[in-house]
Amino acid sequence: MNKLLLWGVFTIFPLINKAQIAQPSLSYLERSFQTYDRLHKIIWSDPELGFLEVSSSGVLQKHLLESGFKVDAAVAGMPTSFIASYGSGSPVIGLLAEFDALPGLSQDTVPYRKALQQAGDGHGCGHNLLGTGAVAGAVAIKEWLDKSQHQGTIKVFGAPAEEGGGGKVYLARDGFLSGVDIMLDWHPSTRNAVDVGNGFTAVQMIDYTFHGKASHAAGSPDKGRSALDGVEAMNYMVNMLREHIPYSSRIHYVITNGGDAPNVVPELATVSYYIRHPKRDALKKIVDWVNQTAEGAALGTQTTVSKEIIAGFYEKLPNRKLAELVQKNLEIVGGITYNDRERDFAEQMVQELGGTSTILDKVSEIQPLADERASTGGGSTDVGDVSWNVPTITFGTAAFIPGSAAHSWHWTAAGGTTIGTKALINAAKVFSLTAIELYTNPELIEEAKREFEKRRGADFKYKSLVGDRAPALEYRVKK
Ligand SMILES: [Zn+2]
Numbered sequence: 001m002n003k004l005l006l007w008g009v010f011t012i013f014p015l016i017n018k019a020q021i022a023q024p025s026l027s028y029l030e031r032s033f034q035t036y037d038r039l040h041k042i043i044w045s046d047p048e049l050g051f052l053e054v055s056s057s058g059v060l061q062k063h064l065l066e067s068g069f070k071v072d073a074a075v076a077g078m079p080t081s082f083i084a085s086y087g088s089g090s091p092v093i094g095l096l097a098e099f100d101a102l103p104g105l106s107q108d109t110v111p112y113r114k115a116l117q118q119a120g121d122g123h124g125c126g127h128n129l130l131g132t133g134a135v136a137g138a139v140a141i142k143e144w145l146d147k148s149q150h151q152g153t154i155k156v157f158g159a160p161a162e163e164g165g166g167g168k169v170y171l172a173r174d175g176f177l178s179g180v181d182i183m184l185d186w187h188p189s190t191r192n193a194v195d196v197g198n199g200f201t202a203v204q205m206i207d208y209t210f211h212g213k214a215s216h217a218a219g220s221p222d223k224g225r226s227a228l229d230g231v232e233a234m235n236y237m238v239n240m241l242r243e244h245i246p247y248s249s250r251i252h253y254v255i256t257n258g259g260d261a262p263n264v265v266p267e268l269a270t271v272s273y274y275i276r277h278p279k280r281d282a283l284k285k286i287v288d289w290v291n292q293t294a295e296g297a298a299l300g301t302q303t304t305v306s307k308e309i310i311a312g313f314y315e316k317l318p319n320r321k322l323a324e325l326v327q328k329n330l331e332i333v334g335g336i337t338y339n340d341r342e343r344d345f346a347e348q349m350v351q352e353l354g355g356t357s358t359i360l361d362k363v364s365e366i367q368p369l370a371d372e373r374a375s376t377g378g379g380s381t382d383v384g385d386v387s388w389n390v391p392t393i394t395f396g397t398a399a400f401i402p403g404s405a406a407h408s409w410h411w412t413a414a415g416g417t418t419i420g421t422k423a424l425i426n427a428a429k430v431f432s433l434t435a436i437e438l439y440t441n442p443e444l445i446e447e448a449k450r451e452f453e454k455r456r457g458a459d460f461k462y463k464s465l466v467g468d469r470a471p472a473l474e475y476r477v478k479k
């Protein structure tokens with residue numbers, strides 16, 4: 001045997017071996033494509049907003065119960081949360097499941113804009129796939145635990161309201177993550193890649209409500225004090241302070257109540273803010289300044305202001321050991337292969353997006369593991385809070401058409417097709433390979449934990465950014 005051939009055998013052998021060991025899980029997933037295709041499409045067809053996911057959460061809980069899991073529903077003060085577990089003893093591996101939809105992103109499974117319901121809700125972040133993929137992974141891991149008779153526990157954390165309500169923050173704050181050794185997480189994506197934590201920010205979400213005095217806007221304006229003036233003065237000051245805060249900060253707002261009629265001086269007005277920075281210590285300083293603009297605006301408009309913290313997330317804590325482990329398993333599982341119908345859909349969507357079809361090569365490729373670098377801004381996730389409580393890793397599989405943006409009708413459309421199903425089955429395979437490797441090699445868990453402790457710092461103590469408030473169960477209820 002020549003040297004090159006020998007090298008080939010040695011490098012391929014562990015991969016074959018891993019897949020063989022995981023066979024009970026992988027073959028379960030192969031034969032369960034239809035089951036999970038149906039499950040995620042049920043959730044996709046009935047999109048429910050944060051904390052209102054009664055049927056979506058119910059669908060996943062029912063499937064877990066029928067698969068032999070023990071399910072605790074409505075934990076941490078959230079009616080749509082659940083924790084499902086199977087197996088016994090350690091190691092305890094957790095999987096995160098989300099299932100909330102977004103407002104305004106209703107869309108049919110076609111590659112052009114066609115809302116199913118005008119201004120209706122839709123799964124524009126693919127959480128129908130996310131929750132179903134985690135559940136598929138957990139049941140596949142259970143198959144392996146049964147066949148191998150190996151000790152270990154698998155837990156699914158059904159976390160509501162990722163889009164702004166932050167269900168995971170309450171799971172973390174109220175101690176439901178304790179005892180979990182490693183948390184595995186995925187997010188449907190436009191590519192197959194491990195997230196090394198570069199693009200996420202800490203966020204604080206605050207509603208500011210100004211209180212004025214109502215009066216006839218033409219007959220007796222002198223008797224009124226406009227709450228909307230308070231909001232506008234605050235927004236003006238915030239738009240000026242933007243220039244003087246660190247570049248990687250993000251601040252955005254919407255006025256959720258600006259009064260009812262132009263001829264009534266608004267007595268009440270509310271502006272809803274998201275304030276972000278890659279590090280929560282720096283974020284705190286910016287939040288303090290934004291709070292000062294609210295107070296200054298109230299003073300100058302002779303109104304008063306009250307504020308409510310709606311949610312707050314930590315930035316993500318990376319874990320290189322887990323990233324390397326998941327990267328290898330993602331490479332074993334491989335990318336997505338379109339059938340003719342899916343390719344046709346994808347090519348039409350690429351055209352709609354103004355791209356070229358070569359971009360579709362991305363879905364069959366696995367991105368190399370990126371280097372870690374300082375975040376320069378971007379979105380936030382309540383997985384951040386989890387990652388400071390348990391060593392956590394997130395990866396993505398190509399559920400959406402490359403070139404399309406998160407929170408768009410493009411994502412709703414692709415996420416309701418079999419492209420999404422393929423992506424969630426791949427994710428479930430990666431979960432299986434990774435969990436089995438962790439169960440059978442506890443030293444990997446110890447290494448990940450050592451890195452985790454080092455990154456958090458010896459004197460770290462988790463303190464959530466929501467204080468002691470109860471979950472904002474009505475943040476998406478239209479008033
Ligand atoms: Zn999202």
Ligand SMILES: [Zn+2]
Nearest residue numbers: 125127162187
């Ligand atoms: Zn999402």
